[in-house]
Amino acid sequence: MTEQLKQKLNDSAVLRWSVLALVAFTMLCGYFLTDVMSPLKPMLEKELLWDSLDYGFFTSAYGWFNVFLLMLIFGGIILDKMGVRFTGMGACLLMVFGCGLKYYAISTTFPEGAMLFGFKMQVTLAALGYAIFGVGVEIAGITVSKIIVKWFKGKEMALAMGLEMATARIGTTLAMVLTVPLADFFGYTDEGGAFHTNIPAPILFCLVMLCVGTIAFFIYTFYDKKLDASLDAEGLEPEEPFRMKDIVYIITNKGFWLIALLCVLFYSAVFPFIKYAADLMVQKYHVDPKLAGTIPGLLPIGAIILTPLFGSLYDRIGKGATLMVIGSVMLIFVHSMFALPILNVWWFATVIMIVLGFAFSLVPSAMWPSVPKIIPEKQLGTAYALIFWVQNWGLMGVPLLIGWVLNSYCKGPVVDGAQTYDYTLPMTIFAMFGVLALIVALMLKAENKKKGYGLEEANIQK
Numbered sequence: 001m002t003e004q005l006k007q008k009l010n011d012s013a014v015l016r017w018s019v020l021a022l023v024a025f026t027m028l029c030g031y032f033l034t035d036v037m038s039p040l041k042p043m044l045e046k047e048l049l050w051d052s053l054d055y056g057f058f059t060s061a062y063g064w065f066n067v068f069l070l071m072l073i074f075g076g077i078i079l080d081k082m083g084v085r086f087t088g089m090g091a092c093l094l095m096v097f098g099c100g101l102k103y104y105a106i107s108t109t110f111p112e113g114a115m116l117f118g119f120k121m122q123v124t125l126a127a128l129g130y131a132i133f134g135v136g137v138e139i140a141g142i143t144v145s146k147i148i149v150k151w152f153k154g155k156e157m158a159l160a161m162g163l164e165m166a167t168a169r170i171g172t173t174l175a176m177v178l179t180v181p182l183a184d185f186f187g188y189t190d191e192g193g194a195f196h197t198n199i200p201a202p203i204l205f206c207l208v209m210l211c212v213g214t215i216a217f218f219i220y221t222f223y224d225k226k227l228d229a230s231l232d233a234e235g236l237e238p239e240e241p242f243r244m245k246d247i248v249y250i251i252t253n254k255g256f257w258l259i260a261l262l263c264v265l266f267y268s269a270v271f272p273f274i275k276y277a278a279d280l281m282v283q284k285y286h287v288d289p290k291l292a293g294t295i296p297g298l299l300p301i302g303a304i305i306l307t308p309l310f311g312s313l314y315d316r317i318g319k320g321a322t323l324m325v326i327g328s329v330m331l332i333f334v335h336s337m338f339a340l341p342i343l344n345v346w347w348f349a350t351v352i353m354i355v356l357g358f359a360f361s362l363v364p365s366a367m368w369p370s371v372p373k374i375i376p377e378k379q380l381g382t383a384y385a386l387i388f389w390v391q392n393w394g395l396m397g398v399p400l401l402i403g404w405v406l407n408s409y410c411k412g413p414v415v416d417g418a419q420t421y422d423y424t425l426p427m428t429i430f431a432m433f434g435v436l437a438l439i440v441a442l443m444l445k446a447e448n449k450k451k452g453y454g455l456e457e458a459n460i461q462k
């Protein structure tokens, strides 16, 4: 072994933060595509003649293969067995392929009345592409979580996870803020003088970004190889082998289930909400559709600043379970404010969205770094995969539920050729998820006290 390999590679701060930048950038590209369609909902209805149910069906596709074909669980097992390099590259390629299919569907004009599986051909194909992409981005997510534990355990782990999430949220912000301007910029005016937005343009942009993200991950794999070599040189096994019976250990752990439940309930009230937030701004707060993504865009912007801050707080002071309780209380407050028929003005929506940004930072910055305190490292890939799997039921089911509720119970009059909706019922549903999340967060705090997981303790080992 060469002299310089004698020190573990992750002891170098420059190197560990640099590799974090590489994999976080890959996630940024994935999150961009995840939410790129959200600000386009009114345009999809106007230009491509989708309705809220089509949109809900398409959005729910994200979780289809993850949930029903257990792709996430297989992904976690593959991750623990084959390692981060193989799994991460596979996930990136799935994201690129899924995005390509979605682009093809949205940019193609299918014959009128063409149907597939009972839905419009275009909607179904776009949904299939999104479902494949969903497998890729979720497996990339668990891979990156494991990479962070590998490089940062015993160091600034929560801060690193917070920064990774913050970077990924830049992708969500770009989706909210850039999508409509991009679609408008490449739009055209027809012979009748009517202007049409170019809906495929932002998706093509995402496809290019995803290719760059894949290259970033490919570069990371070289550093990962070097880290393994340096762990070897230290006489440490790079990653302990995974056995199938480890799954039993995970699923019989009450703390694990409480985290998984909190995850599905909390995120069901956030990610699916983002899919409808731009439309909510138009329908309830009368924001110009061209600017509708701007206010929801504040949500990830807030999280970009706050998630690393709270992560660093958790690293130094602890109080992880308490942070999750506070975040859940804020979630209930926010969605209740959106549901109540008060102050239907843009500035109020803005203030409430900023409060949601706090909640959206508090819970993730404490929840994800808490998993390694409950589950041993060699089972982490599978544990994160199982948590994501439970979460995907919500990411899949809730957008569909909201789309169906809007279509069935919330339709108002058609104004200027556009369907209007009353969002009181959907927002009440989101608030109820917050109430359930709070109950589970309190149970987790109690379980932590009983079992001594150390969720209230600092992560940095002195």
Ligand SMILES: C[C@H](NC(=O)[C@@H](N)CCCCN)C(=O)O
Pocket: 031, 034, 035, 138, 141, 165, 168, 267, 271, 364, 368, 388, 391
């Ligand atoms: C880290 C965490 N990631 C997830 O929850 C993913 N399963 C979902 C990714 C959805 C992307 N809009 C997070 O982003 O907080």
